[in-house]
Amino acid sequence: MSYRAPVADMAFTLKHVAGVDQAMAEGLYGELSVDLLETILEEAGKFANERIAPLNRMGDETGATIVDGKVATPPGWKEVYTAWAEAGWNALPCDPEWGGQGLPSVVQSACVEMWNASSMAFALGPLLTAGAVEAITAHASRELKETYLPKLVAGEWMGTMNLTEPQAGSDLNAVRTRAEPAGDGSYRITGQKIFITYGEHDLTENIVHLVLARLPDAPAGTRGISLFLVPKFLVNPDGTLGARNDLRCHSIEHKMGIHASPTCTMVYGDHGGAIGYLVGEENRGLNCMFTMMNNARLAVGVQGVAIAERAYQHALHYARERRQGRAPGAADGMSPIADHPDVQRMLMTMKAQTQAARGICYMTAAALDRGHLAKDAEERRRSHEMASLLTPVAKAYSTDIGCEVASLGVQVHGGMGFIEETGAAQFMRDARIAPIYEGTNGIQAIDLVMRKLPLSGGETVRAALAEMRKVATRVTQANDPVFGNTAARLRGAVDSLDRATSYLLKALAGNAQQDALAAATPYLRLFGVAQGAAALARAALAAHEARRQGDGDPAHAGRIALARFFADNIATAAEGLEQAVTAGAATLDDAELALAS
Amino acid sequence: MSYRAPVADMAFTLKHVAGVDQAMAEGLYGELSVDLLETILEEAGKFANERIAPLNRMGDETGATIVDGKVATPPGWKEVYTAWAEAGWNALPCDPEWGGQGLPSVVQSACVEMWNASSMAFALGPLLTAGAVEAITAHASRELKETYLPKLVAGEWMGTMNLTEPQAGSDLNAVRTRAEPAGDGSYRITGQKIFITYGEHDLTENIVHLVLARLPDAPAGTRGISLFLVPKFLVNPDGTLGARNDLRCHSIEHKMGIHASPTCTMVYGDHGGAIGYLVGEENRGLNCMFTMMNNARLAVGVQGVAIAERAYQHALHYARERRQGRAPGAADGMSPIADHPDVQRMLMTMKAQTQAARGICYMTAAALDRGHLAKDAEERRRSHEMASLLTPVAKAYSTDIGCEVASLGVQVHGGMGFIEETGAAQFMRDARIAPIYEGTNGIQAIDLVMRKLPLSGGETVRAALAEMRKVATRVTQANDPVFGNTAARLRGAVDSLDRATSYLLKALAGNAQQDALAAATPYLRLFGVAQGAAALARAALAAHEARRQGDGDPAHAGRIALARFFADNIATAAEGLEQAVTAGAATLDDAELALAS
Incomplete structure (x- = not known):
């Protein structure tokens, strides 16, 4: 039994429980009509049913693997991911300025449901990318946005969130990863992060890490934490990929479930510090x-x-x-x-x-x-x-x-x-x-x-x-x-x-x-x-x-x-x-x- | 963190919640005193903590394995099982006539809790053996009892329960395994049973299967089901092991948990029928x-x-x-x-x-x-x-x-x-x-x-x-x-x-x-x-x-x-x-x- 997206129930719930019908009548959603909404759900459902769902059992059995720091997703995952991103699904909720479709959260939520129902381990990577896109869109400098957002929105690169450290889980006060100003506007990041979802993988050629770290003079506690963008590969001014950054995946976890989603221990700064760029203001990373x-x-x-x-x-x-x-x-x-x-x-x-x-x-x-x-x-x-x-x-x-x-x-x-x-x-x-x-x-x-x-x-x-x-x-x-x-x-x-x-x-x-x-x-x-x-x-x-x-x-x-x-x-x-x-x-x-x- | 049997809480619960105190005062439990009860719990707890508990993680990781129909439990399991049986724990609830200690259900329940807390996959085999001993003690002929009970009670052999078939799970009406009278008082058993816990393993030299099957002239439904004792190895009149019986383990299941407990598909009668002996009356197997x-x-x-x-x-x-x-x-x-x-x-x-x-x-x-x-x-x-x-x-x-x-x-x-x-x-x-x-x-x-x-x-x-x-x-x-x-x-x-x-x-x-x-x-x-x-x-x-x-x-x-x-x-x-x-x-x-x- 494979998955069949319950598009009728989803649309009914959106319209009559979440009040999308009325919001549309009020003009809140602009040109998004019920017809268009249903078409999007139908198309997303088709992709989820036909392309993603068949990956799920095999992904569980094979799992993500790591050899010499290189993480591989199960066979077939990269093809489906690429097709999914090329069909524009990654860009759905993103800002049109960066190539997104600017569709509202109600549409995105229904689609996220379908991706995850067809394979939670598969859908988790894009979920993290969406978070990274949002943080960068809201807080990063124009230059960072121009360099990273078009690729992230298109799904050509993926993003991660690096919060947890062994001693800092629910309590981020305890974050120890350090960021030293390099003098050129960038920073050097050193430290270890754990439980980093899709921290390393083979789905895209670059991975954009968002990393919480402390500046040398930062106050103690959560008010001394800053957010940095740390790419796996540095990006040349022309947008091509440059040198490998000083970061690596040390190991992946052996988990109870979502086996195909690599959960990585990431090490930053083996060789003096990974190059990172401040997102938002210093010490305001948690915000x-x-x-x-x-x-x-x-x-x-x-x-x-x-x-x-x-x-x-x-x-x-x-x-x-x-x-x-x-x-x-x-x-x-x-x-x-x-x-x-x-x-x-x-x-x-x-x-x-x-x-x-x-x-x-x-x-x-x-x-x-x-x-x-x-x-x-x-x-x-x-x-x-x-x-x-x-x-x-x-x-x-x-x-x-x-x-x-x-x-x-x-x-x-x-x-x-x-x-x-x-x-x-x-x-x-x-x-x-x-x-x-x-x-x-x-x-x-x-x-x-x-x-x-x-x-x-x-x-x-x-x-x-x-x-x-x-x-x-x-x-x-x-x-x-x-x-x-x-x-x-x-x-x-x-x-x-x-x-x-x-x-x-x-x-x-x-x-x-x-x-x-x-x-x-x-x-x-x-x-x-x-x-x-x-x-x-x-x-x-x-x-x-x-x-x-x-x-x-x-x-x-x-x-x-x-x-x-x-x-x-x-x-x-x-x-x-x-x-x-x-x-x-x-x-x-x-x-x-x-x-x- | 390993297991530590909560002996004080168990004894307190037995005495004051289950009313064992009062039952003892009434003389219900004969010579069993609170002191003796607590000593037994202490000893069982010690065995559970020190010997069984260390098997549990490794048993999960290794699991039971099958090669050419031979099932192996994880390394170390046979030694611990043998020591456990030799210490008399298997015999605890059994009839003294057959070598048991005749201890009541309250003591057995507390011990069963400890065996299972230290390793559920380990304790499951003895749990099934206890069921087989009980059924044989209550319903089998004197001759079957004399041949099988001393060994089963001592834990030298283990027992199984063969009920389920692919089409007969909760509904045993649908049992199809056949039993034909051989003319010498024994029967020939043919059929397939699934989900047979410890159906095959290397812990003991013989395994005694209790198998539900239908006689040729049996009425339809559950009133036409009889119970048979079918040993893995036939037993010679002097008690030594004879020929291999016509039964085998076809495969073991890949399960969510209790990995070290082999869950077997059993095939009876590849070569004309496994030799079995009626337990209780014909067509009264379910009773x-x-x-x-x-x-x-x-x-x-x-x-x-x-x-x-x-x-x-x-x-x-x-x-x-x-x-x-x-x-x-x-x-x-x-x-x-x-x-x-x-x-x-x-x-x-x-x-x-x-x-x-x-x-x-x-x-x-x-x-x-x-x-x-x-x-x-x-x-x-x-x-x-x-x-x-x-x-x-x-x-x-x-x-x-x-x-x-x-x-x-x-x-x-x-x-x-x-x-x-x-x-x-x-x-x-x-x-x-x-x-x-x-x-x-x-x-x-x-x-x-x-x-x-x-x-x-x-x-x-x-x-x-x-x-x-x-x-x-x-x-x-x-x-x-x-x-x-x-x-x-x-x-x-x-x-x-x-x-x-x-x-x-x-x-x-x-x-x-x-x-x-x-x-x-x-x-x-x-x-x-x-x-x-x-x-x-x-x-x-x-x-x-x-x-x-x-x-x-x-x-x-x-x-x-x-x-x-x-x-x-x-x-x-x-x-x-x-x-x-x-x-x-x-x-x-x-x-x-x-x-x-």
């Missing part, structure tokens, strides 16, 4: 990184959606083929296991959670777009804050869902799920990295609670809650028994989120940070559950309306069923999560004694 | 299997506890060593990540869930023992039913917990968790099989709801509920603020379980099997949550009482903290699960439309 982090975090959330979708499709296919036992009400003989209620429950959980996470991610992308594109400055500000609020939820909820759905996918396969050749296990192994990188999900939860809830004195989160409540009201007003408990359970979840939010805002105002920190993880989950229920209810409302207007597509009944299933089985977790949140820091009293034995 | 299934399912549940414990220890060790960021209230500099509230929450979740699952498994073992050993026949009957009720919960809840805790273990390690050399990923990969084999967790949930709830007209489950309620009452009566919400949340969970149980009993009585089948999985989880909360509260009560009597062991405060943490953060899921249960089959209405797209 440069943060400007692109919202996008990168959203993209990782989309990876969670992607792997969940892939695992779901794989499991559904198997469950329809595999026959065991007789399902209730079935004729004699064995039924497809998809007809057994407990397997159906697993498949519905997979699909409902995937759709919920997709809704959250696309809503976040739409808020990002509105933050850039809205005509009104105040609306841009509000939308930007909404995107900031939703980003940690999109990242952490979706990547947790990715793992849970992939694990359910293994379970649906029974014994076959544990056999590597089946493919289900790979999705589970691949998915496991997403809750860790680009800021662990614990860090996301702390970001949500400590930095995002207080935005505009709590108004931003209140606006999000009001929006969810409106959806519940609309379901009630639709007054159709087909919705079952959808409105009641959604309202219950929003009430819980509301009370939990008030508890946390009060804790932060009262300087009870311990309570907020202890409660951060269940709070983020609660947020995702409520927002996910609202996303599915929105889709159900749109489907309901379409049916009312005579649209006989059976998918509409499916969307209503999915919202109801989520309401009954997943949104019902909200009150328990609220209770966990409001237990506060006291729930960890004597924890050190409990953990001592 | 013979079922008598030993409670024990085997409990043992798999214990595997879940084991891998959770191992993952917890690994993560705790890392979290205490690894320093990042400054924890709230800490002095300057980086704190161990174990001091950060969100990491502490992960560790507490790991420990609380592990202890809850351990409590449930040991309680199940104690009920099994009481079912055999109680003086009063009515008590034996009731205890036997209680064990039957708890077994699917012990199996499914504990193995789900095993996966969840192992996944949290990866998360605690951050990026290092995704690197195979760290070891955390292996626990997650190994753990993933346990919810699948020995009856998938979906099958367990159906068993619980369809066959176990109706036991004694619902009296058995009512007795379990009453027991949990008593624990809540005792916590309330203790009237100490240190318990926090323990009593309230436990009572809430029991109330939810009670209502969900009534709903299901009513559905079953009203022939609304669809409702029961659709609700089975959340019901089992709810049962585990309530029973787990009760188990931890029991431990907390015992710790509280010990403190009252002047015992200053700080572990007691830890036990109370753990029960409170579970109550606040995990038991609070109960009401949501109840709502999912009582949504019934309607929650799957139109599911096929939702899954169609």
Whole structure:
């Protein structure tokens, strides 16, 4: 079973859950029409299905390899990457000034989902390149932009992010890599970076590293970190490649998943220092990184959606083929296991959670777009804050869902799920990295609670809650028994989120940070559950309306069923999560004694 | 970080949660004293820590291998297995008539936990042997017993269970392997079996296969399946090994985890049929299997506890060593990540869930023992039913917990968790099989709801509920603020379980099997949550009482903290699960439309 991009569901979610329909009606997206959007998704889906998906199993089995510091991707990867870049997919979200197509985040998010669903290990390289392009576009000098952006945007070169060092993971205060001014405007970079995704490979002739490092006189901590552009090959004034820079890949990691994505230990400055160029201001490197982090975090959330979708499709296919036992009400003989209620429950959980996470991610992308594109400055500000609020939820909820759905996918396969050749296990192994990188999900939860809830004195989160409540009201007003408990359970979840939010805002105002920190993880989950229920209810409302207007597509009944299933089985977790949140820091009293034995 | 058997916690759980203390006081366990119990655990722990645990990483890396049908376990495994069997550990639970030590299930369960925590791939072979010994002891002829049991009990030979065929997994109706009477009292077995754990290996000179097969005139379905003993090497009348039997290992699987445990495709009868001997009556093979299934399912549940414990220890060790960021209230500099509230929450979740699952498994073992050993026949009957009720919960809840805790273990390690050399990923990969084999967790949930709830007209489950309620009452009566919400949340969970149980009993009585089948999985989880909360509260009560009597062991405060943490953060899921249960089959209405797209 290969991947088939769920273009109809994606387009429906974009239009009716993320509100792209309305944004288009407002003229926010310029010439981008629904038709064009759907054409782009169709084309991206075709490339993902036909070209990338076939690489995935083999990529897992072969993995990236390293010989004498040279890293090779699996056979066939370079050809597909080159075709992909030549088709313009890398340039999709980039600034037209540098050769990009300038398409909005909603389109890019849907495409990122398809690349990652077809092969997460493949799509990860371009994801990092996109981050590098963004940071350079926002912060680098005109000269650096002119030298590097056209190649990076075209995908002829790829980019990396070099943050982590052995002693500096979640805590970048501890970065030690040094940068010494060379006197000619450039710097000499010395140090070691670990966990560098696509730090070295054979897909492109040059690799552009963005490296966090400290100047000699830099203050301690994160306020003394600067960002440098350090190319693998130096670039001559005419744009041709010059000398090899003083950097190398020392080794690649042996990982649980995404085997074909090389995770490199990079060594800078064996011979006096790699030549690097400052991006942005001195000592402001972390700020440069943060400007692109919202996008990168959203993209990782989309990876969670992607792997969940892939695992779901794989499991559904198997469950329809595999026959065991007789399902209730079935004729004699064995039924497809998809007809057994407990397997159906697993498949519905997979699909409902995937759709919920997709809704959250696309809503976040739409808020990002509105933050850039809205005509009104105040609306841009509000939308930007909404995107900031939703980003940690999109990242952490979706990547947790990715793992849970992939694990359910293994379970649906029974014994076959544990056999590597089946493919289900790979999705589970691949998915496991997403809750860790680009800021662990614990860090996301702390970001949500400590930095995002207080935005505009709590108004931003209140606006999000009001929006969810409106959806519940609309379901009630639709007054159709087909919705079952959808409105009641959604309202219950929003009430819980509301009370939990008030508890946390009060804790932060009262300087009870311990309570907020202890409660951060269940709070983020609660947020995702409520927002996910609202996303599915929105889709159900749109489907309901379409049916009312005579649209006989059976998918509409499916969307209503999915919202109801989520309401009954997943949104019902909200009150328990609220209770966990409001237990506060006291729930960890004597924890050190409990953990001592 | 290697494994250190948590002997103190295990003994405490046995005594105060599983009630072994009281059972000993009643004289149920004969000469087995607390002292002797603790000595056995200490010795088993020593063997597990020192001999088995060092095999685990290497076993994962090397894996079992096959060349020309010969299967090799990793280097060193045979030596450790031989030493383990010679030390008498294999014989521990077996009938003294055949060389066993006749120790009860509570002792065996604790030991099984240690073998599996030190290496699940290693311990799996003996687990299957124990099942074979049990089936032969209960059902085979005197002659078969005399020929095979002494060697199997001593661990000189190992045993296997051959159930699954490509078309017959959860549904054994479809078994096709044939058995023809040879006229001399033996049978000729022909067919193919898949997923046969330790079906072939180099640990012992002979392997005794128990094989499900059909006689020529057998009725269709499961009532036409018989059980046969089929040795790898035939046994001469003097007990020496004779000719090689007509069976072979065709291949071994490439699996997600437990790499060192060979999972074999077995072929019987290439040359006219393997010689087999009937165990039990013709066409009653499935009944013979079922008598030993409670024990085997409990043992798999214990595997879940084991891998959770191992993952917890690994993560705790890392979290205490690894320093990042400054924890709230800490002095300057980086704190161990174990001091950060969100990491502490992960560790507490790991420990609380592990202890809850351990409590449930040991309680199940104690009920099994009481079912055999109680003086009063009515008590034996009731205890036997209680064990039957708890077994699917012990199996499914504990193995789900095993996966969840192992996944949290990866998360605690951050990026290092995704690197195979760290070891955390292996626990997650190994753990993933346990919810699948020995009856998938979906099958367990159906068993619980369809066959176990109706036991004694619902009296058995009512007795379990009453027991949990008593624990809540005792916590309330203790009237100490240190318990926090323990009593309230436990009572809430029991109330939810009670209502969900009534709903299901009513559905079953009203022939609304669809409702029961659709609700089975959340019901089992709810049962585990309530029973787990009760188990931890029991431990907390015992710790509280010990403190009252002047015992200053700080572990007691830890036990109370753990029960409170579970109550606040995990038991609070109960009401949501109840709502999912009582949504019934309607929650799957139109599911096929939702899954169609």
